[in-house]
Structure formats: structure tokens, C-alpha cells
Amino acid sequence: MDPHGDDHGSAAADPASARHVAYGAEEAPVELWSARDQVAHEQTLGAIDADMAALHTRCIALRQRIEPLWERFLTLSLEQILAHQVRAFLEPLLDAVQDVNVALVAADCELDRLRRRIGEQQRLLDEWVIQLEPLAHRTSTQSYLGMMLARVERLEAALYSGGPLAVEELAIDLRYLRIRLRTTRAALEAANDNAQLRGLAAATAARLLEADSLKAEVAALTARGECLSELCRYWLMYLQITGLADGD
Numbered sequence: 001m002d003p004h005g006d007d008h009g010s011a012a013a014d015p016a017s018a019r020h021v022a023y024g025a026e027e028a029p030v031e032l033w034s035a036r037d038q039v040a041h042e043q044t045l046g047a048i049d050a051d052m053a054a055l056h057t058r059c060i061a062l063r064q065r066i067e068p069l070w071e072r073f074l075t076l077s078l079e080q081i082l083a084h085q086v087r088a089f090l091e092p093l094l095d096a097v098q099d100v101n102v103a104l105v106a107a108d109c110e111l112d113r114l115r116r117r118i119g120e121q122q123r124l125l126d127e128w129v130i131q132l133e134p135l136a137h138r139t140s141t142q143s144y145l146g147m148m149l150a151r152v153e154r155l156e157a158a159l160y161s162g163g164p165l166a167v168e169e170l171a172i173d174l175r176y177l178r179i180r181l182r183t184t185r186a187a188l189e190a191a192n193d194n195a196q197l198r199g200l201a202a203a204t205a206a207r208l209l210e211a212d213s214l215k216a217e218v219a220a221l222t223a224r225g226e227c228l229s230e231l232c233r234y235w236l237m238y239l240q241i242t243g244l245a246d247g248d
Contacts, residue, residue, distance in 0.1 A: 069228060104218060108215065108219070
């Protein structure tokens with residue numbers, strides 16, 4: 001999809017997969033947003049949406065794992081402390097919390113990769129907008145229509161008057177009209193593509209906001225897991241320093 005990359009170079013040989021416009025022999029063709037580009041974009045967003053849904057599901061599962069562990073920690077009672085059962089209570093809890101923390105780190109890494117993919121898709125759309133923006137505004141439609149109309153009126157006058165019309169002059173006028181018509185059509189197509197691309201960019205940006213929201217949720221769960229780990233370690237260290245142990 002990159003308008004400057006090799007992917008589009010191959011599209012030049014396939015008229016069915018890409019649209020090109022040219023203004024004349026002195027100007028290089030400009031590629032417009034094609035049906036193939038649209039399909040590739042939709043496939044990319046489809047994969048992003050699937051990964052996002054999977055991460056949502058993972059986040060729900062991790063929350064369901066961390067919350068019971070937190071509630072379990074809160075059940076540590078004075079009775080257990082006095083009965084010297086703290087170590088037997090905390091060590092399995094700490095192991096379970098550490099497993100969840102590892103899973104949270106993995107989910108956070110997946111989110112970072114997903115956010116980079118969304119950002120890359122936004123970058124590609126922005127490149128298309130940058131390429132097509134000048135083309136969309138290149139033609140002052142009213143000005144070009146006026147100039148084309150003047151050429152047509154001059155040709156009509158020569159034809160209807162029966163006066164001589166040089167072949168070379170006719171060829172110049174026709175070439176001028178052809179180039180201006182192509183230029184105007186390309187500008188209109190580029191403007192339509194630009195409007196479409198801006199809509200696609202907005203939809204892609206919404207996915208980045210969703211990923212950021214999910215990342216914030218994972219960060220909150222991670223903070224709770226780390227807090228629980230630190231509390232368990234604190235109490236276990238306290239038992240070690242004081243020489244207290246289960247069964248003493």
C-alpha cells in the first residue's frame with residue numbers, strides 16, 4: 001500500500017489493480033488509491049480487530065485471576081498470624097501472583113506490537129493523503145474550464161467560418177484540451193480519494209484509542225499484581241528477619 005514502495009511499482013503493470021493518471025509526455029504518471037489498496041487496508045484492519053478482540057478476552061481472564069488473589073490476601077487474619085500460618089498462606093499466593101504478572105507483561109507486549117501496527121497503518125494513510133493532497137488542489141477547476149472553453153470557442157469559430165485551420169494548430173489545441181481534461185479529472189478523483197482516506201484514517205485512529213484504553217487497563221492490573229507481590233514479599237521477609245516461622 002505504500003505509495004512510494006515496491007508494492008505499487010508492481011501495480012503499474014496491472015491496470016486492473018491500480019489507477020494511474022498522467023498529464024502528458026512531460027509528466028510522470030501518478031497513482032491513485034485503488035481497489036487493491038482498499039482490500040489490503042480492510043484486511044489489515046480486520047487482522048487488527050481480531051487481535052484486539054483476543055486481547056480484550058485475555059484482559060478479562062487476567063482480571064478474573066488477579067482479583068480473587070487480592071481478595072484472598074485480604075483474608076489474612078490475626079488468627080493465622082498468631083497460629084504461625086503466615087508463610088504457608090503467603091508462599092502459594094506469591095507464586096500465583098507472579099504467574100499472573102508474567103501473563104500481564106506478555107499481554108502488555110502484545111498491545112505494544114498492536115499499537116505499532118495501527119500506527120504503521122496510520123502512517124501509510126498519511127502518506128497517501130500527502131501524495132494526493134497537492135493533486136487534489138492542483139487544478140483550479142473554474143480557471144481550467146475557462147481556458148478550455150476559450151480553446152473550444154476558437155476551434156468552433158474557425159470551423160463555422162470556413163476559414164483555414166492549420167493541422168499543427170489544431171493538434172496543439174486538441175493536445176491542450178486532452179491534457180487539461182485529464183488534469184481536471186485526476187484532480188477530482190484525487191479529491192474523492194482524499195476524502196475517503198481521511199475517513200479511513202479516522203477509523204484507524206479510533207482503533208488506536210481503543211488499544212490505548214486497553215493498555216491502561218492492563219497497566220492498572222499490573223500495578224495491582226505488583227503491589228500484591230510486594231506485600232507478600234514484605235511479610236515473608238519480615239518472617240525471615242524476625243526468625244518467625246510456621247510452627248514456631
